[in-house]
Amino acid sequence: xxxxxxxxxxxxxxxxxxxxxxxxxxxxxxxxxxxxxxxxxxxxxxxxxxxxxxxxxxxxxxxxxxxxxxxxxxxxxxxxxxxxxxxxxxxxxxxxxxxxxxxxxxxxxxxxxxxxxxxxxxxxxxxxxxxxxxxxxxxxxxxxxxxxxxxxxxxxxxxxxxxxxxxxxxxxxxxxxxxxxxxxxxxxxxxxxxxxxxxxxxxxxxxxxxxxxxxxxxxxxxxxxxxxxxxxxxxxxxxxxxxxxxxxxxxxxxxxxxxxxxxxxxxxxxxxxxxxxxxxxxxxxxx
Amino acid sequence: xxxxxxxxxxxxxxxxxxxxxxxxxxxxxxxxxxxxxxxxxxxxxxxxxxxxxxxxxxxxxxxxxxxxxxxxxxxxxxxxxxxxxxxxxxxxxxxxxxxxxxxxxxxxxxxxxxxxxxxxxxxxxxxxxxxxxxxxxxxxxxxxxxxxxxxxxxxxxxxxxxxxxxxxxxxxxxxxxxxxxxxxxxxxxxxxxxxxxxxxxxxxxxxxxxxxxxxxxxxxxxxxxxxxxxxxxxxxxxxxxxxxxxxxxxxxx
Numbered sequence: 001x002x003x004x005x006x007x008x009x010x011x012x013x014x015x016x017x018x019x020x021x022x023x024x025x026x027x028x029x030x031x032x033x034x035x036x037x038x039x040x041x042x043x044x045x046x047x048x049x050x051x052x053x054x055x056x057x058x059x060x061x062x063x064x065x066x067x068x069x070x071x072x073x074x075x076x077x078x079x080x081x082x083x084x085x086x087x088x089x090x091x092x093x094x095x096x097x098x099x100x101x102x103x104x105x106x107x108x109x110x111x112x113x114x115x116x117x118x119x120x121x122x123x124x125x126x127x128x129x130x131x132x133x134x135x136x137x138x139x140x141x142x143x144x145x146x147x148x149x150x151x152x153x154x155x156x157x158x159x160x161x162x163x164x165x166x167x168x169x170x171x172x173x174x175x176x177x178x179x180x181x182x183x184x185x186x187x188x189x190x191x192x193x194x195x196x197x198x199x200x201x202x203x204x205x206x207x208x209x210x211x212x213x214x215x216x217x218x219x220x221x222x223x224x225x226x227x228x229x230x231x232x233x234x235x236x237x238x239x240x241x242x243x244x245x246x247x248x249x250x251x252x253x254x255x256x257x258x259x260x261x262x263x264x265x266x267x268x269x270x271x272x273x274x275x276x277x278x279x280x281x282x283x284x285x286x287x
Numbered sequence: 288x289x290x291x292x293x294x295x296x297x298x299x300x301x302x303x304x305x306x307x308x309x310x311x312x313x314x315x316x317x318x319x320x321x322x323x324x325x326x327x328x329x330x331x332x333x334x335x336x337x338x339x340x341x342x343x344x345x346x347x348x349x350x351x352x353x354x355x356x357x358x359x360x361x362x363x364x365x366x367x368x369x370x371x372x373x374x375x376x377x378x379x380x381x382x383x384x385x386x387x388x389x390x391x392x393x394x395x396x397x398x399x400x401x402x403x404x405x406x407x408x409x410x411x412x413x414x415x416x417x418x419x420x421x422x423x424x425x426x427x428x429x430x431x432x433x434x435x436x437x438x439x440x441x442x443x444x445x446x447x448x449x450x451x452x453x454x455x456x457x458x459x460x461x462x463x464x465x466x467x468x469x470x471x472x473x474x475x476x477x478x479x480x481x482x483x484x485x486x487x488x489x490x491x492x493x494x495x496x497x498x499x500x501x502x503x504x505x506x507x508x509x510x511x512x513x514x515x516x517x518x519x520x521x522x523x524x525x526x527x528x529x530x531x532x533x534x535x536x537x538x539x540x
Contacts, residue, residue, distance in 0.1 A: 099348040171340050173384040173446070177397045177453055187396070189348035192387040283387045283433045 006220055038262060040256035053223045058242075060250035065258055068239035071226045072262070074140060075219060075235055076209035079147035080155075082203055086148075087155035088197065092185040094156075095163040109160065115153035120178055121213035123150040128217040140226055140233040143219030151204040158203055162196025163189055170285060185203070192284055198277035204268055212237035236262045293318035293457065293487040294339060301334060301355035303346065308334050310511045312353070320503035321488045325495070327534075331511040333461050334492045337487065338377075340376045340459060341369050357457070377450025379463040379475075383442035385434035385449075390426050391447055395432045398451035412452065412513055419482075420448035421474055432523065440471025447478065460484065460490040464497070476501050497533065499523060507531055 051064030097106050125147030136142055166189055174184040190197070212235075220232030221242070235259060241257035292315035301309040304343060310333050314321045324332040337343050339355060341362060354361045362372050386393050394413045403409065413430075417423040422444045426437070434445060438476075443463060450458060460479075465474035479488055480501055492498055502519040507530075515522065515531045526532045 099345060102347065167384065168345070168386040169380050170386070171345065171384065172337075172380065173378065173386065175342060175345070175370075176340055176373055176376065176378035177400070177449065178370045180370050182399055187400075188386055215302075233367055283389060283435065285385055285387050285435050 002122040014146045033263070036256055036259045039253060040258075040260035043253035043257040044260060045257075048254065049261070052225055053201070057223075058246060058251060060248050060249075065234070065236070065239045065254075065261070067223060067225050068234040068236045068258070069261060069265070071140070071219075071233040072209050072236040072265075074226055075143050075147060075215065075233065076205050077138075078144040079151060079208045080201060080205045082144065082148040083152045083155040084201060087152055087159060087200070087204075088176070088190070089158040091156045091163055092189060094160055096171075096185045096189060097181050109157065112153040112157050112160075115150075116157060118150070119213070120150050120211045121216075123147075124217050127214065131218065137230070138218055138220030138232050139230045140219060141229040143215045143233065143235070144229075146214050147208045147211065150211070151208050154207060155200050155204045158200035159197055160194065162193045162199075166192055167285075180245070191280075194280040195277040198273045198280075202270055203274045209266065210237060210262065212241055214223060236265075291318045292316060293357065294319070294489070295354075296335075297354045297356070297357040299335075299338065299355065301331075301343065302348075302350040304348040304381070309338070309512050312511075312513055314513060314516055316487065316489060316505055317504050318487050319483055319485070321483050321490060321501050322504040322506065323498045323502035324489065324491045324496050324506045324508060325502075325534075326493065326508035328493060330508045332493075332508050336459050336461050336489060336491050338363075339457075340378065342378075344369065374453045375455050376457040376459055377447070377453065377455045379443065379446055379450060379458070379460040380489060381462045382466040383439060383446045385437070385445055386441050388434065389431045390434050390437070390445065391430040394448050394452050397449060401453065416448040416452045417445075419451055420444040421478060438471075440467050440474070443467055443475060444478075444497055445473065447475070456487060457487045458486050460488065462491055462493065464492075472497075495537070506522050507534065509534075 013029075047062065047065075047070065048064040048066075050066050051062070052067045053065065054061065054063035057063035065277075094105050096107060122147055127142060127149070129135075131138070131142050170188060170192065171184060174188045179187070215235050215238065221234050221236055221238050222232045223234070226233040240255050240258045240262070243251050243258060246252060246255075289291075290429075294314075294316040296312055296314045296316070296489070299309055299312040300307070312335060324335060326332050334343065338351065339362075343349050343351065343499060351363055354364050357372070357375075360372070362369075365372070386396055388396070391413055394416050395409045398409060398412060403412075414423060414427075419428065422441060426432075426440060426445075427540040429436075434442065437445060443466075447463075458479075464475050467475065476497065479490065482488065483503070490501075498519070502522075505519050505522040506519070507514050507522070509530060515526060516526045522531070523535060526535055
């Protein structure tokens with residue numbers, strides 16, 4: 001009797017903790033969205049989306065941040081694409097070719113996790129020293145390379161995490177049909193994990209488009225539409241930063257509008273990625 | 288020894304790290320018959336089966352000695368590409384693992400990776416193998432559905448069709464009916480009996496009844512060793528070893 005009372009109390013306590021922490025997270029998310037929408041929506045206009053900053057933009061006059069929207073999309077897509085091209089083969093290699101070498105793979109995982117944890121400003125500084133070494137100016141290309149570097153651990157480890165869950169029987173089935181290692185990788189493992197790859201791409205893209213520190217030195221900033229890989233390029237996080245640090249109220253409001261644009265952009269891409277992944281997930285073998 | 292031997296295993300020893308899993312295994316597996324590897328759990332019968340198409344390569348710390356001859360090749364020491372050798376063997380595992388693609392592509396996969404890619408060629412072949420596995424009638428209208436939408440018994444037959452599609456000489460089966468309902472098990476068993484005129488079938492099982500029903504040749508293993516082997520009739524009617532007698536009477540453990 002006494003024991004069951006204690007167990008009930010324990011149950012109650014943990015349930016309480018769970019409810020509280022879930023509400024705190026939910027509330028935080030809601031407040032962030034609310035403050036962005038409340039302050040950003042009134043300042044949002046068609047011009048914001050379609051115009052580049054004109055002469056008086058930073059004093060609250062006409063213009064928009066189309067250059068930063070386009071720049072951010074270029075930057076994040078470019079970096080995500082590069083990280084995919086490098087990351088998918090690496091994670092497959094770790095799980096198929098290095099399948100037997102658990103120790104080696106685990107050390108690679110550890111190193112990647114450390115890389116994941118390095119703050120993006122460090123990647124920015126690293127990219128910057130590299131650029132100086134090669135005599136490069138801040139440019140879209142330098143930004144893409146730096147961001148690629150810092151999203152690659154995210155890409156590899158999130159794909160790796162789903163590849164790890166592929167049952168051994170599927171691997172044996174593939175080999176016993178006479179598949180090579182690369183056929184096993186690309187025709188079986190990758191298909192089985194397509195939803196995990198989508199999640200990885202999404203996570204990486206989100207980090208790439210939202211990060212300010214790594215692009216601060218490497219991509220630079222400009223008021224023009226990006227037209228070349230070798231020119232400095234505007235990005236949304238920096239656009240938010242510059243507008244936010246302005247003393248002029250209207251410009252500050254526009255910072256919130258920019259934040260709203262960034263949020264909606266990420267939301268939009270998430271939805272597209274989810275649709276793609278459910279489309280391709282239907283062949284996944286359920287274990 | 289009845290029939291010509293297809294797989295000749297000689298002095299096979301296998302270690303997983305320090306664990307001695309197979310001990311001096313020597314056996315001749317007859318061609319175009321059903322050989323059943325029988326024994327209690329953990330006796331090394333699955334491992335023995337997996338050495339035959341070198342799936343043991345996928346495990347770390349495996350040490351193999353001895354030889355397994357299939358045709359003219361010692362598959363443990365051959366310079367031939369192992370994927371080439373595996374193509375001559377179909378595998379059915381304990382539970383079916385269809386590939387993450389639709390039903391048609393599951394069967395076409397083996398043909399495609401060996402270079403036969405034209406739709407015109409594939410369509411009749413896929414139909415043929417699905418018919419061989421008694422599955423065609425059930426799936427002919429849903430070939431483009433995902434393989435995972437099939438029942439587990441159907442999935443196992445799909446895996447059989449897939450295994451047959453690479454045109455093997457040997458079918459390896461690792462307790463292929465243990466996850467299936469009695470009806471699906473019967474289908475697989477009957478299919479094996481039907482297929483043995485064309486294929487050499489090696490099946491692992493721990494079910495005595497199943498072995499009695501379909502075996503032509505029996506290998507009885509215990510703790511990594513072959514205790515007794517011989518044609519099924521002799522094995523079940525006049526076992527020579529005490530251990531075998533006990534096992535057949537169900538007095539084990």
